[in-house]
Amino acid sequence: MRRYLLGRLWQSIVTLILATIVVFVGVRALPGDPALALAGEDRDPESLRAIREQYGLDDSLLVQFWQFVSHAARGDLGQSIRTGESVTTMIANALPVTIELSVLAILVASVLGVGAGVVAAVRRGRPAEWAANALALLGLSVPNFWLGLMAILYLSVALGLFPASGFVPFFTDPVGNLHHLILPALILGTGLAAVIMRQTRSSMLDALSADYIRTAEAKGLSPRAVIGRHALRNSLIVVVTIVGLQLGALISGAVVTERIFALPGFGKLTVDAVFQRDYPVIQAVVLVTAAAYILINLLVDLLYSVIDPRIRVRGDA
C-alpha cells in the first residue's frame, strides 16, 4: 500500500514538472515580443530595456524558468498585463465559484445517475429501463451549453423560475447563492449523469447476476436489502471512477457553463484572458488547471484504493 502511494505520488510530481515545462515553453512560443506588449503605446527603446530588465526577459531561458518556478511555488503567479492585478488574487477570487459549481454538478449527477442506473437495472426489460436508457443517450448527445441556453430562455426568462445570470457569494446569502447555482449545476451535470447512469446500470447488471447476490437472496433477504446493501455498494466505485475519468470534461464544461450564466468563475477568467491576450493570466490559468487536475486525479486514485482493496494489490492503476 505504502509503495503504491509513494509510486503514485512520484508519478504525479513528474507529470506536474513536465506540465510546468510545457506551459513555460508554450508561453515563450507565443507570437510577439512580451516587452512590446507590456510597453503598450510606449515604444521607446530605453523603456523597453527597462521592462526587459524588470521582468527578467533578458535573462537566459534557464534562469527565467527558475524564476517562474520559484515564484509560482511561493504563490506568486505574476501580474495581469491588462489590470496590473495580482494573478494569484484573480484566481483566488474565481476558483471558489467554479469549485462550488463543479461539486454541485457532481452531486446532482451522482444522485440522478445512480438512481436512474439502479432503476434501469432492476426494472430490466420494462418501460422504466427503456426510458432511463433513452434519457442517458439524450444526456450524452445534448450539447450542455445549448441546454443552458434553452433553460435560460424557457425556465428563467419565460417562467422566471431561476435567475438567468449572475452570482451571490455563499457567505453573503446562502439561499440566493444556491438559487443562482442550481440551474448551472444541473446543466453541467447532465452529461456526467448520463455516463454514471450507464456505468451504474451495467455494473448493477453484473452484480445482480453474481453468486453473492444469489446467496443473499437465498438467505431470504428482501430485494430492497439485497439491492441496497450489496449491489449498490459498487456504485460508489463507479461514481468515483467516472468522476476521475470525466474530470477534464467537467472542467471544460464548467468554463462554458460559467460563460452562459455569467458566473464570475475560473472559466470566465480563462476565456477573458485569451481574448485580451493577457499572457501572464493565461499561463497561470493553464498551470493551475493542470496542477489541480493532477492533484484531483491523485486523490481519486487514493480514494479508489481505499474503497476497493483489489486496486492496491494490482498496483498499476
Next chain:
Amino acid sequence: MAITDVTVTAGTPLRSNRRRVVRRMLRNPLAISGLVVLGLAVVLAVFAPWLAPHEPTQTHLDQAFAPPGTAGYLLGTDDLGRDVLARIMYGLRASLHVGLLAVATSLAIGVPLGLMAGYFRAIDALISRFTDLVLAFPFLILAVGLAAIRGASLGNAAIAIGIAQIPGVIRIVRSETLRLKSLDFVAAAIVEGAGDAWVLGRHILPNAASVIIVQATVAIPAAILGEAVLSFLGLGIQPPAPSLGTMLSDAQQFAARAPWAAVMPGVAIMLLTLAFNVVGDSLRDALDPKASRR
C-alpha cells in the same frame, strides 16, 4: 467525408464475422435510424453549396427575424436575415470536418503509440508519462492555450480536440495489444520468426481494429460537441463563417426575440451526435460476443 467508411469497414477486422455484424446492426431499428440520420447529415454537409437555399453569409436585412415557415426561409432567419437552414447545412460541414479531422489526428498518433506501449515493455513507461502529461490539460484548456499561441481557427480547434483525444486511444489500443500479445496465435507467429513490425501490422492491428472503430464512433460525436463549444466561445471557426456553435453564441443575444435561431442549431448538433452515439452503441453491441446479455 469518410463517415460512411466507418460503418463499411466495421466488419473488416473480423472478416468471417463481417456479415454477422452487419446483419445484427440491420436488425436493430435504432441503429438503422441512426445510420439514416448520419447519411442525411453527410449529404446535407457535402452538397451544401448545391442544396442550400441561400448563401450562408448572405444577409437579408429586410427579412431579419423571419420565423420558421416564412416563404423561402424554411427554418427562419437570424438578426441579420441570414437563412438558418443554409447556415445549419454549412455548420454541419464544419462539425463533420472537425469531427473527422480531430479523430484522424488522435488515431494517427494514438494507434502507433498504443501498439508500441502494449508491445514493447521498455517504452511503455515513457508513453504512459506522455499520456499523463496530455491528460493534465483538459481539452478546453489545451484549446485555450493553442488559440493563444496559434490564433483561433477551425483547424486549431480540430488539433486541440485531436490532441486531447490521444490518451484515450493510447489506453484502448495498449490494453488490446497486451491482450492479443498473450494469445497463442501471436506467440506462434513470434516463434515462427516473424519480426515485430510484421506481428504488429499483420496480427495485432487487424484484430484491434474493432475496438479502434468503436472508439472512433465515440470520439467523433465528442469532437463535434467540442467544436461547437470552442466555436461558441469564439475559439473555433471565425465569423462570418457558420458553425453550429457560433450560430448559438450569436443567437444568445436575441434568443427571446427569435428562439428558433437558438433552438434549431442545437437540435442539429443533438441529432448529429445522437445518431453517432446510437450507431456507436449498436456497433459495439454487434461486435461484442457478450452482447446478448446486455
